[in-house]
Amino acid sequence: MILISEASSYFPLRIARGLLVILVLLQSATCTKLEAAKRDSLQLVQVLFRHGDRAPTYTYPNDPYGDISTYWPEGLAQLTNRGKMQQYELGRYLRQRYDGYLGEKYTQKELYVTSSDMDRTIMSLESNLAGLFPPVNKWNPNIEWQPIPLRTIPWKEDKLLHVNVRCPRYHEIRRNFLSTSDVVKKINEDNQEFIQYCAEKSGLNARTVKDLYPLLDVLYAQSQHNLSLPEWAQGDTLPKLIQLHSTTNTWPTYTDEMKRLWGGPLLGLLIKNMMAIAGHLGSNPEDAHSVSHGVNRKMLMYSAHDSTLARIMNTMGVFEPHCPPYAAALIVELHRDPDTHEYYVEIHYRNDTTQAPYLLTPEKCGFPCSFRKMMEITKPLIPVDWAKECNLESRPTDFFNLRMGSSTTSTGVDGELIHSCYLSPSQLTLMGIGLFSMSALAVLVIGKVLQGRKEDGYYDDSGSRPFFVSLWQNKPFYGAAYEKL
Ligand SMILES: *[C@@H]1O[C@H](CO)[C@@H](O)[C@H](O)[C@H]1NC(C)=O
Numbered sequence: 001m002i003l004i005s006e007a008s009s010y011f012p013l014r015i016a017r018g019l020l021v022i023l024v025l026l027q028s029a030t031c032t033k034l035e036a037a038k039r040d041s042l043q044l045v046q047v048l049f050r051h052g053d054r055a056p057t058y059t060y061p062n063d064p065y066g067d068i069s070t071y072w073p074e075g076l077a078q079l080t081n082r083g084k085m086q087q088y089e090l091g092r093y094l095r096q097r098y099d100g101y102l103g104e105k106y107t108q109k110e111l112y113v114t115s116s117d118m119d120r121t122i123m124s125l126e127s128n129l130a131g132l133f134p135p136v137n138k139w140n141p142n143i144e145w146q147p148i149p150l151r152t153i154p155w156k157e158d159k160l161l162h163v164n165v166r167c168p169r170y171h172e173i174r175r176n177f178l179s180t181s182d183v184v185k186k187i188n189e190d191n192q193e194f195i196q197y198c199a200e201k202s203g204l205n206a207r208t209v210k211d212l213y214p215l216l217d218v219l220y221a222q223s224q225h226n227l228s229l230p231e232w233a234q235g236d237t238l239p240k241l242i243q244l245h246s247t248t249n250t251w252p253t254y255t256d257e258m259k260r261l262w263g264g265p266l267l268g269l270l271i272k273n274m275m276a277i278a279g280h281l282g283s284n285p286e287d288a289h290s291v292s293h294g295v296n297r298k299m300l301m302y303s304a305h306d307s308t309l310a311r312i313m314n315t316m317g318v319f320e321p322h323c324p325p326y327a328a329a330l331i332v333e334l335h336r337d338p339d340t341h342e343y344y345v346e347i348h349y350r351n352d353t354t355q356a357p358y359l360l361t362p363e364k365c366g367f368p369c370s371f372r373k374m375m376e377i378t379k380p381l382i383p384v385d386w387a388k389e390c391n392l393e394s395r396p397t398d399f400f401n402l403r404m405g406s407s408t409t410s411t412g413v414d415g416e417l418i419h420s421c422y423l424s425p426s427q428l429t430l431m432g433i434g435l436f437s438m439s440a441l442a443v444l445v446i447g448k449v450l451q452g453r454k455e456d457g458y459y460d461d462s463g464s465r466p467f468f469v470s471l472w473q474n475k476p477f478y479g480a481a482y483e484k485l
């Protein structure tokens with residue numbers, strides 16, 4: 001340094017010195033990011049991840065590996081040993097990243113974890129926690145594991161992790177989007193030949209890009225397990241399917257209204273969790289309680305799906321179209337600047353174990369993204385009264401001119417809305433008779449429906465369809481299919 005400053009009157013050396021200073025500054029900036037200094041400012045970590053490697057959710061008519069019990073002894077859609085290992089590794093990574101911020105010993109004061117209501121996400125979370133919190137004062141000298149409580153959201157009520165709830169308004173705009181949007185039309189037209197090729201070879205009834213999802217699901221899982229794919233599916237087929245699904249991943253939350261109804265509840269939860277820590281929920285004990293359960297915890301974890309990651313990232317404006325891999329983790333950190341005491345948010349995305357997580361920056365917020373700004377830009381995307389915005393009031397029962405006895409909405413754990421309706425006994429009887437005659441009619445038409453028409457639903461890895469597959473194959477229901485019925 002001395003040498004350089006003495007010679008600083010020489011122009012080239014002045015440039016060199018400038019560069020050196022910049023380099024040193026840059027280097028110290030990247031270093032402190034990972035070191036203790038950063039931890040001093042950390043206030044809350046929220047980790048949302050996809051489950052680990054799993055068996056396929058579907059099979060297809062011409063699948064050479066269609067004999068599930070031979071090739072996938074865990075059962076359809078179940079976590080594999082490899083998946084457990086990926087999650088254990090993610091847990092170890094989180095331990096290393098937050099060691100010191102999190103105590104060495106598990107305590108309920110620091111951690112609160114929630115899973116979607118699926119075997120593979122629950123098992124993933126358990127494997128992850130085994131890596132994050134190995135036992136310290138062992139409860140048994142021979143067992144390298146300790147129990148840690150975890151919660152699930154019943155799948156019928158889940159509008160956060162594996163969204164499965166009715167939202168008529170959302171379904172209506174989604175249908176419109178799929179049938180009228182130029183984006184959708186173009187991609188379907190551009191890929192007609194490929195879709196026909198896949199349909200013919202696989203025996204799947206596929207007419208749109210979206211219909212190819214089950215094929216991607218199966219082929220991807222098989223290739224991950226070194227099962228050699230049939231000749232027609234080798235070469236470009238799988239990469240092309242992945243590329244197409246990367247695009248369709250943005251469709252469920254394509255417009256702002258779709259974001260608000262479909263991604264908004266989860267975004268709202270993440271923001272509210274941070275508001276509780278940053279003191280923005282103030283004196284409303286109900287709010288504060290529903291979020292942090294009365295305790296300001298240091299880490300909240302959510303075990304979920306690729307569709308969850310795509311949905312929340314696209315809603316936050318940080319999604320680059322891709323297929324989130326197994327055990328991919330979105331890490332939302334709330335920091336407080338030790339000098340200015342301002343809160344700011346950092347979003348890290350670990351979708352590659354061979355490198356440091358990507359630092360994602362919502363375009364509207366910039367970096368560093370102050371929490372105030374974050375609240376401002378996300379506000380329009382968070383529903384105030386989700387049930388109402390979904391038009392949940394206009395239920396199918398209105399069709400029969402039945403009047404609801406009363407209807408209440410209350411807030412449950414994690415800010416979940418619980419919507420309940422009461423019908424009188426006579427109304428129920430009338431409805432029962434109606435339903436009985438309708439179901440007789442339904443039996444007549446159901447065969448046709450199963451053969452021909454496809455619904456407009458999105459395929460994702462959450463296992464919404466295996467039940468059709470099981471019928472084709474005349475086999476009992478498995479795995480996720482069972483959970484759905
Ligand atoms: C598949 O093969 C690769 C390379 O030979 C190997 O590293 C990997 O462990 C195999 N995967 C499985 C699930 O057997």
Ligand SMILES: *[C@@H]1O[C@H](CO)[C@@H](O)[C@H](O)[C@H]1NC(C)=O
Nearest residue numbers: 320322323324325351352358
């Ligand atoms: C990982 O995430 C980055 C940032 O969003 C994205 O550009 C990349 O394609 C992703 N890669 C994989 C393997 O998911």
